[in-house]
Amino acid sequence: MKRYFLSEDDIPRQWYNILADLPNKPRPMLNPQTHQPMTAEDLFPIFCEECAKQEVNTTDAWIDIPEPVRELYKYYRSTPLVRAYGLEKSLGTPAHIYFKNESVSPIGSHKLNSALAQAYYAKQQGIQSITTETGAGQWGAALSYAANVFGLDAAVYQVKISYNQKPYRRSIMQTFGAQVTPSPSMSTRAGKNIINKNPNCQGSLGTAISEAIELCRTTDNCRYTLGSVMNHVSLHQTIIGLEAEKQMEMAGEYPDVIIACFGGGSNFGGIAFPFMRHNFIGERKTRFVAAEPESCPKLTKGVFQYDFGDEAGYTPLLPMLTLGHEFMPANIHAGGLRYHGAGAIASQLMQDGLMEAVDIQQIETFDAAMLFARTEGIIPAPESAHAIAATIREAKECIETGEERVILFNLTGHGLIDMAAYEQYLSGSLHNYATTEEDIHKFTDTLEKLI
Amino acid sequence: MKRYFLSEDDIPRQWYNILADLPNKPRPMLNPQTHQPMTAEDLFPIFCEECAKQEVNTTDAWIDIPEPVRELYKYYRSTPLVRAYGLEKSLGTPAHIYFKNESVSPIGSHKLNSALAQAYYAKQQGIQSITTETGAGQWGAALSYAANVFGLDAAVYQVKISYNQKPYRRSIMQTFGAQVTPSPSMSTRAGKNIINKNPNCQGSLGTAISEAIELCRTTDNCRYTLGSVMNHVSLHQTIIGLEAEKQMEMAGEYPDVIIACFGGGSNFGGIAFPFMRHNFIGERKTRFVAAEPESCPKLTKGVFQYDFGDEAGYTPLLPMLTLGHEFMPANIHAGGLRYHGAGAIASQLMQDGLMEAVDIQQIETFDAAMLFARTEGIIPAPESAHAIAATIREAKECIETGEERVILFNLTGHGLIDMAAYEQYLSGSLHNYATTEEDIHKFTDTLEKLI
Numbered sequence: 092m093k094r095y096f097l098s099e100d101d102i103p104r105q106w107y108n109i110l111a112d113l114p115n116k117p118r119p120m121l122n123p124q125t126h127q128p129m130t131a132e133d134l135f136p137i138f139c140e141e142c143a144k145q146e147v148n149t150t151d152a153w154i155d156i157p158e159p160v161r162e163l164y165k166y167y168r169s170t171p172l173v174r175a176y177g178l179e180k181s182l183g184t185p186a187h188i189y190f191k192n193e194s195v196s197p198i199g200s201h202k203l204n205s206a207l208a209q210a211y212y213a214k215q216q217g218i219q220s221i222t223t224e225t226g227a228g229q230w231g232a233a234l235s236y237a238a239n240v241f242g243l244d245a246a247v248y249q250v251k252i253s254y255n256q257k258p259y260r261r262s263i264m265q266t267f268g269a270q271v272t273p274s275p276s277m278s279t280r281a282g283k284n285i286i287n288k289n290p291n292c293q294g295s296l297g298t299a300i301s302e303a304i305e306l307c308r309t310t311d312n313c314r315y316t317l318g319s320v321m322n323h324v325s326l327h328q329t330i331i332g333l334e335a336e337k338q339m340e341m342a343g344e345y346p347d348v349i350i351a352c353f354g355g356g357s358n359f360g361g362i363a364f365p366f367m368r369h370n371f372i373g374e375r376k377t378r379f380v381a382a383e384p385e386s387c388p389k390l391t392k393g394v395f396q397y398d399f400g401d402e403a404g405y406t407p408l409l410p411m412l413t414l415g416h417e418f419m420p421a422n423i424h425a426g427g428l429r430y431h432g433a434g435a436i437a438s439q440l441m442q443d444g445l446m447e448a449v450d451i452q453q454i455e456t457f458d459a460a461m462l463f464a465r466t467e468g469i470i471p472a473p474e475s476a477h478a479i480a481a482t483i484r485e486a487k488e489c490i491e492t493g494e495e496r497v498i499l500f501n502l503t504g505h506g507l508i509d510m511a512a513y514e515q516y517l518s519g520s521l522h523n524y525a526t527t528e529e530d531i532h533k534f535t536d537t538l539e540k541l542i
Numbered sequence: 543m544k545r546y547f548l549s550e551d552d553i554p555r556q557w558y559n560i561l562a563d564l565p566n567k568p569r570p571m572l573n574p575q576t577h578q579p580m581t582a583e584d585l586f587p588i589f590c591e592e593c594a595k596q597e598v599n600t601t602d603a604w605i606d607i608p609e610p611v612r613e614l615y616k617y618y619r620s621t622p623l624v625r626a627y628g629l630e631k632s633l634g635t636p637a638h639i640y641f642k643n644e645s646v647s648p649i650g651s652h653k654l655n656s657a658l659a660q661a662y663y664a665k666q667q668g669i670q671s672i673t674t675e676t677g678a679g680q681w682g683a684a685l686s687y688a689a690n691v692f693g694l695d696a697a698v699y700q701v702k703i704s705y706n707q708k709p710y711r712r713s714i715m716q717t718f719g720a721q722v723t724p725s726p727s728m729s730t731r732a733g734k735n736i737i738n739k740n741p742n743c744q745g746s747l748g749t750a751i752s753e754a755i756e757l758c759r760t761t762d763n764c765r766y767t768l769g770s771v772m773n774h775v776s777l778h779q780t781i782i783g784l785e786a787e788k789q790m791e792m793a794g795e796y797p798d799v800i801i802a803c804f805g806g807g808s809n810f811g812g813i814a815f816p817f818m819r820h821n822f823i824g825e826r827k828t829r830f831v832a833a834e835p836e837s838c839p840k841l842t843k844g845v846f847q848y849d850f851g852d853e854a855g856y857t858p859l860l861p862m863l864t865l866g867h868e869f870m871p872a873n874i875h876a877g878g879l880r881y882h883g884a885g886a887i888a889s890q891l892m893q894d895g896l897m898e899a900v901d902i903q904q905i906e907t908f909d910a911a912m913l914f915a916r917t918e919g920i921i922p923a924p925e926s927a928h929a930i931a932a933t934i935r936e937a938k939e940c941i942e943t944g945e946e947r948v949i950l951f952n953l954t955g956h957g958l959i960d961m962a963a964y965e966q967y968l969s970g971s972l973h974n975y976a977t978t979e980e981d982i983h984k985f986t987d988t989l990e991k992l993i
Contacts, residue, residue, distance in 0.1 A: 092617050094616075094617070165545070166543050166545070166919065195646065197919040197920055198919075199958070236919055239916055239919075240919070258961070258962075258965070259710070259958065259959075259961035259962070260961075262961035262962070262964045262965040262968065263921060263958070263961060263964075265964075265965075265968050266912065266915050266916075266921055266961075266964050266968070267915065267916060268916065461717065464717050464718065465690055465717075465718060465719065468617065468648040468649075468687055468691070469648055470714060470717055507650065507710065507714070507958045507959060508710075508958060508961075510709070510710035510711075510713035510714060510717075510959075511709075511710070511713070513713045513714075513716075513717050514709070514713040514716075517713065517716050517717070
């Protein structure tokens with residue numbers, strides 16, 4: 092282990108907006124009724140104005156980080172870039188493995204990078220309360236913390252399976268003053284409809300998003316925030332890659348391959364997009380690999396279609412690689428990756444062959460997590476363990492070829508709240524879940540009707 | 543919040559051994575049979591030789607930190623010194639509040655500072671396995687991690703109440719490869735005796751120490767390690783105070799009062815002892831305040847007597863402020879503070895009026911923890927919350943007097959594994975526990991017979 096830090100002055104002052112530089116822009120979000128492209132103004136009832144503008148900004152490659160947000164970033168940034176000598180040695184690989192350690196934020200994950208920005212913009216606009224969804228709770232915890240910092244009320248719908256699997260994260264959100272409701276709940280029409288159809292439904296991010304949007308729509312002076320999928324969330328997360336770029340320079344190397352786990356795409360975009368711009372101008376040939384669960388394989392097995400971002404169909408139609416908005420992923424512990432679709436930018440990048448994806452079974456991710464914990468001393472979140480597993484696959488390839496490949500992955504968060512999952516692993520009671528073609532066709536075959 | 547860090551070069555290269563500078567040395571440890579002072583050699587069957595020598599070293603004020611240990615310190619050190627502007631503002635106090643944030647270590651607490659040293663010395667000596675006790679599990683997690691780093695087997699006896707209250711910490715220890723047994727257990731004679739007397743016994747640190755020592759004695763090439771109480775553990779923890787001294791200089795201030803929670807005394811010694819040396823030579827007049835639970839009040843209500851360090855009487859006789867080694871503390875969440883006695887140095891300092899102590903009820907500590915979490919964004923361990931509560935008392939005094947008192951406290955660890963305690967607090971089901979004179983006399987009246 093060797094760590095690289097930036098001085099406070101070197102912490103980036105702007106986020107990188109890849110939309111300005113993409114060879115092919117994603118297709119626009121559409122109004123589900125009119126099928127017309129959505130403007131920023133169309134999004135104002137749901138998102139803060141500044142976030143809505145960022146969402147559709149395809150011209151400015153650099154967006155200033157508001158100074159109060161950058162001040163709050165300084166509480167935990169720069170996060171360390173770490174050379175994982177221990178992991179390299181135990182694998183016996185000639186690869187050079189680096190990871191960006193986002194687990195050191197106060198709430199334990201990268202999610203705070205966007206939560207602080209979204210809460211700040213809400214406060215600036217005079218908003219009183221914010222709603223959101225969360226899976227494993229990393230985003231909900233970040234949002235609760237950020238809302239508390241800016242004096243906003245926060246209401247979080249947490250996917251029921253995670254609410255029950257990870258009670259400590261619920262308590263963290265409550266400690267920061269948020270109201271937390273397991274989703275699906277009877278508190279919204281969307282939730283009631285799901286429960287009526289399936290009383291034992293354990294929820295999904297898609298359902299929780301529906302409930303959070305519905306609460307936002309029915310509450311005065313309230314806006315909805317979310318932790319991934321949308322362009323502006325990835326934008327805020329680019330602080331990760333921009334720092335990593337400077338830190339890799341300190342280490343005297345440049346990544347051949349960059350790996351991130353993939354739920355909606357914000358941590359992937361966060362670490363990958365800043366490096367992609369060098370590929371776009373032919374300066375570099377870095378590979379970008381998204382690691383997703385085999386039980387929720389939208390990138391490797393999904394269809395490229397307009398789809399809703401939520402289960403109830405409250406969102407605009409988004410151009411997505413998707414498993415269908417009614418797809419209900421298996422109850423894996425990586426709750427943050429249990430989302431049916433990929434954000435518009437990543438979906439376009441996949442179409443254009445500018446990134447790759449792998450899908451990984453749950454037990455392989457925990458094998459990787461255990462090895463990482465014992466060699467690097469940090470217990471990773473189950474989501475991050477997907478990136479570690481993909482990294483180990485790459486590093487093992489290098490054993491065959493003798494290649495000194497430089498691998499950089501994003502350690503999105505620690506797993507201290509996920510120890511129940513580790514306990515299952517240690518006791519041999521953890522399961523794999525695969526997704527069949529049939530599972531996918533069930534919810535994607537009808538998507539063409541949407542548009 | 544403002545944070546101060548040291549460069550790698552400025553991380554101390556020596557620990558500070560207060561024994562060399564104490565105005566009155568503590569009385570020696572005694573052999574319980576002969577009542578003769580114990581030498582380092584007498585301790586060799588239990589402790590690593592280097593630790594045993596450090597334990598009785600009253601001449602060298604500075605002890606070199608072995609380079610491999612210092613290299614491992616660099617993975618998380620320097621830990622930040624933080625100016626707690628958020629807490630100050632919410633209290634409306636003129637006091638300047640600083641805290642040393644030891645929660646950023648890989649296992650989440652200061653305990654790693656000594657675990658790495660003890661595991662290193664064991665490895666150097668050719669030891670194969672180490673045993674230890676743990677309460678809340680902070681020490682056990684650190685020791686498991688350190689044993690893993692140095693390729694040692696580790697067996698941890700965890701106090702039963704904590705084993706059940708905090709299952710995630712047990713899983714953390716197991717993730718690092720340690721064998722964890724709830725104490726009292728049937729695996730040792732000491733454990734069996736306790737269980738025979740009281741089948742529902744929820745354990746104490748004293749009992750767990752007995753079991754760990756017994757396992758050490760009955761296992762080849764094994765040594766016992768412990769997380770507090772002994773002089774050499776406090777010695778290793780002085781890295782905290784030595785760093786804080788340099789960081790306070792960066793902040794341009796010097797503490798008027800230093801506060802730490804108190805279980806056996808190692809974090810207290812860690813942050814306080816380096817500063818005390820300036821008091822000894824009349825250079826400074828800092829006050830030193832230990833914060834202990836009202837349910838385990840050895841400093842404020844204990845007797846100064848020779849006593850055993852463990853429940854079964856396996857240890858040498860230690861000169862202690864003690865509640866009696868058979869005292870069974872209430873089941874508070876701050877498991878790391880549930881110990882009947884204070885280390886020899888702190889006990890002597892109390893006798894000599896060179897430090898102070900306050901005792902605090904559980905609910906006040908959680909009130910303080912909640913305020914700290916919401917104003918500084920870090921959820922503190924229940925142990926650390928005692929230091930925060932004492933800090934708030936001091937800061938409130940300053941509101942009365944208008945004094946700009948400079949307060950420094952040690953945030954020993956985060957509370958992410960203790961969220962069940964927060965949940966109890968949030969739901970109003972947390973209790974206070976007081977200790978009566980009668981409780982104390984019950985186990986201290988017989989101590990005179992020991993010597």
